Amino acid sequence: MIITMAHGSGGAATSELIDEIFAKAFDNDVLNEMEDSAVVPGSGRIAVTTDSFVVTPLEYPGGNIGRLAVCGTVNDLLMRGATPKYLTCGYIIQEGTDSEELKRIAQAMAETAREAGVTIVAGDTKVIEGGGGVMINTAGVGFVPEGVEISATRIASGDVILVSGNLGDHHATILGSRMNIQNSIQSDNAPLGEMVQALLEHQIPVHCLRDVTRGGLATVLKELSESSRVTITLDEEALPVAPAVRDFCGLLGLDPLYMGNEGKLIAAVPKAHAKEALELIRGAAYGEAAAIIGEVTEGVDGHGELLVKTAIGGLRQLDVLQGEGLPRIC
Amino acid sequence: MIITMAHGSGGAATSELIDEIFAKAFDNDVLNEMEDSAVVPGSGRIAVTTDSFVVTPLEYPGGNIGRLAVCGTVNDLLMRGATPKYLTCGYIIQEGTDSEELKRIAQAMAETAREAGVTIVAGDTKVIEGGGGVMINTAGVGFVPEGVEISATRIASGDVILVSGNLGDHHATILGSRMNIQNSIQSDNAPLGEMVQALLEHQIPVHCLRDVTRGGLATVLKELSESSRVTITLDEEALPVAPAVRDFCGLLGLDPLYMGNEGKLIAAVPKAHAKEALELIRGAAYGEAAAIIGEVTEGVDGHGELLVKTAIGGLRQLDVLQGEGLPRIC
Numbered sequence: 140m141i142i143t144m145a146h147g148s149g150g151a152a153t154s155e156l157i158d159e160i161f162a163k164a165f166d167n168d169v170l171n172e173m174e175d176s177a178v179v180p181g182s183g184r185i186a187v188t189t190d191s192f193v194v195t196p197l198e199y200p201g202g203n204i205g206r207l208a209v210c211g212t213v214n215d216l217l218m219r220g221a222t223p224k225y226l227t228c229g230y231i232i233q234e235g236t237d238s239e240e241l242k243r244i245a246q247a248m249a250e251t252a253r254e255a256g257v258t259i260v261a262g263d264t265k266v267i268e269g270g271g272g273v274m275i276n277t278a279g280v281g282f283v284p285e286g287v288e289i290s291a292t293r294i295a296s297g298d299v300i301l302v303s304g305n306l307g308d309h310h311a312t313i314l315g316s317r318m319n320i321q322n323s324i325q326s327d328n329a330p331l332g333e334m335v336q337a338l339l340e341h342q343i344p345v346h347c348l349r350d351v352t353r354g355g356l357a358t359v360l361k362e363l364s365e366s367s368r369v370t371i372t373l374d375e376e377a378l379p380v381a382p383a384v385r386d387f388c389g390l391l392g393l394d395p396l397y398m399g400n401e402g403k404l405i406a407a408v409p410k411a412h413a414k415e416a417l418e419l420i421r422g423a424a425y426g427e428a429a430a431i432i433g434e435v436t437e438g439v440d441g442h443g444e445l446l447v448k449t450a451i452g453g454l455r456q457l458d459v460l461q462g463e464g465l466p467r468i469c
Numbered sequence: 470m471i472i473t474m475a476h477g478s479g480g481a482a483t484s485e486l487i488d489e490i491f492a493k494a495f496d497n498d499v500l501n502e503m504e505d506s507a508v509v510p511g512s513g514r515i516a517v518t519t520d521s522f523v524v525t526p527l528e529y530p531g532g533n534i535g536r537l538a539v540c541g542t543v544n545d546l547l548m549r550g551a552t553p554k555y556l557t558c559g560y561i562i563q564e565g566t567d568s569e570e571l572k573r574i575a576q577a578m579a580e581t582a583r584e585a586g587v588t589i590v591a592g593d594t595k596v597i598e599g600g601g602g603v604m605i606n607t608a609g610v611g612f613v614p615e616g617v618e619i620s621a622t623r624i625a626s627g628d629v630i631l632v633s634g635n636l637g638d639h640h641a642t643i644l645g646s647r648m649n650i651q652n653s654i655q656s657d658n659a660p661l662g663e664m665v666q667a668l669l670e671h672q673i674p675v676h677c678l679r680d681v682t683r684g685g686l687a688t689v690l691k692e693l694s695e696s697s698r699v700t701i702t703l704d705e706e707a708l709p710v711a712p713a714v715r716d717f718c719g720l721l722g723l724d725p726l727y728m729g730n731e732g733k734l735i736a737a738v739p740k741a742h743a744k745e746a747l748e749l750i751r752g753a754a755y756g757e758a759a760a761i762i763g764e765v766t767e768g769v770d771g772h773g774e775l776l777v778k779t780a781i782g783g784l785r786q787l788d789v790l791q792g793e794g795l796p797r798i799c
Contacts, residue, residue, distance in 0.1 A: 140568035147596025164575035165589040177590035189557035227519035229606040238470035245494035260507035266477025276559040278608030
């Protein structure tokens with residue numbers, strides 16, 4: 140098998156790459172859970188995660204790769220209910236990069252870390268050949284409060300699915316930047332600690348949290364439906380998409396359901412707590428456009444399924460992103 | 470400032486890059502210690518570190534980038550006296566990479582992790598454009614036993630400096646591979662847990678441990694002399710270099726003092742414990758060629774200094790690696 144760009148899409152080809160190569164080689168109980176971050180025993184429960192960031196352009200409306208690299212890893216820790224504490228960062232820098240740009244990236248990283256309440260405690264730099272460009276890996280360490288059990292396998296019949304805001308903003312921003320399109324769209328890259336903390340502090344019995352990144356909402360929910368062996372039915376009309384993004388997608392023939400975000404999460408909570416959860420998310424930073432978007436019922440024959448009720452009354456099956464799907468942003 | 474390959478050398482230019490950009494932006498007490506890994510409070514003391522790995526060729530005599538990526542991070546944890554426990558890995562893969570090569574790399578990573586006693590608990594893959602190639606970031610988490618205080622600032626007058634084996638093997642291997650030279654030189658890439666554990670178990674009051682990687686022994690010891698404000702005087706004749714590497718360096722005009730290793734450490738221990746420490750390291754895996762190579766005396770006017778007594782009786786000052794110094798391997 141020769142690796143192609145499709146293997147980086149976050150969809151089916153990425154799963155194949157991970158299953159065939161890495162899951163087989165590294166096979167262990169913690170990794171096999173394939174959660175957003177690993178929860179491991181130390182004294183207490185420690186959450187550990189990592190993510191690498193490659194994006195062109197490095198700076199875009201609403202953020203840059205430095206802010207992105209903090210948000211992505213902090214959010215992965217939060218998705219297990221962990222309190223993010225420490226970050227490491229590894230910079231791979233192409234020769235020819237302007238140190239002024241590097242300063243702005245590092246500065247945004249520092250500011251976003253402060254916003255998210257994490258400390259960057261270790262770092263590494265490597266310089267490679269090339270014509271200017273930066274790739275950043277961050278790893279994160281957090282602590283999971285006692286009693287918190289949030290996992291991809293805990294979504295249950297009777298849950299509702301909430302999303303914390305508008306879909307597709309980051310993806311549309313990056314594509315628009317590359318095409319030099321002038322519009323009002325900004326990346327949603329943001330740390331989601333305030334809304335997660337609000338849910339936990341108010342004792343909402345959250346079953347699952349997942350940030351909606353590469354592969355988009357459909358890929359994330361399809362994977363979760365399989366992990367929890369449930370049917371998730373989305374209401375197309377309830378899916379929040381900002382008007383400018385909707386127009387942008389319409390023009391280019393893109394589907395917001397498969398577009399990446401960098402500051403959105405889905406939450407699965409029991410129906411009885413859905414309204415309170417929605418209010419809590421809406422009241423927290425970056426949650427003002429949150430919405431209830433779907434319901435969970437029993438899986439069929441132990442399988443997971445993702446359906447969407449379309450605006451004209453149909454019921455359509457959704458799969459994970461296949462191949463390239465749409466113009467790549469990472 | 471435009472970033473050049475020299476900024477990745479591990480020497481003076483790298484220090485400038487880190488000081489000017491990252492240390493300023495991320496400024497905090499833990500990071501400012503600039504140790505091999507950060508020791509942070511959790512419940513207990515947790516060590517955290519990260520390293521990115523770029524090497525051409527990806528596979529070389531004695532190892533590959535997968536083994537390297539485990540050893541580098543595990544060794545950084547060990548250098549604080551921590552017991553390594555968990556690793557994360559982030560793969561950045563160029564399209565065009567053959568999945569068979571990727572399998573061998575992941576397999577070596579898994580085997581080396583088992584050897585080192587760590588579990589790979591989280592991972593990430595990204596695919597970028599290019600013509601085949603892999604970069605790996607690993608981050609590591611370990612736990613520091615109570616009472617262990619090993620740091621770059623604790624080297625004291627009256628200590629001796631030990632090195633755990635021959636210098637320059639990894640660097641010579643990579644250069645030889647690139648030049649298609651057939652010889653017996655193999656990379657020393659190895660996890661150093663057994664020797665560190667032996668020192669700690671036998672209550673050797675180790676003041677400082679540091680693995681000798683990018684920049685070589687001279688850069689590492691010069692930096693440590695500054696952190697601890699001491700004078701370190703090396704005995705040139707005591708420096709262990711394998712005959713094949715000595716010949717290779719002689720032919721190419723390379724200085725083993727500035728060449729990178731991936732399975733060697735230096736230890737600073739009080740003179741009274743030096744002989745026992747040497748025997749313990751020699752008795753552990755990868756320590757058979759260990760040697761006592763120098764002595765520590767007071768710094769002059771609070772400054773650090775690195776000197777070498779040459780074979781013909783002179784005394785020469787050594788500095789950190791400047792500019793590119795010698796053909797780059799990472």
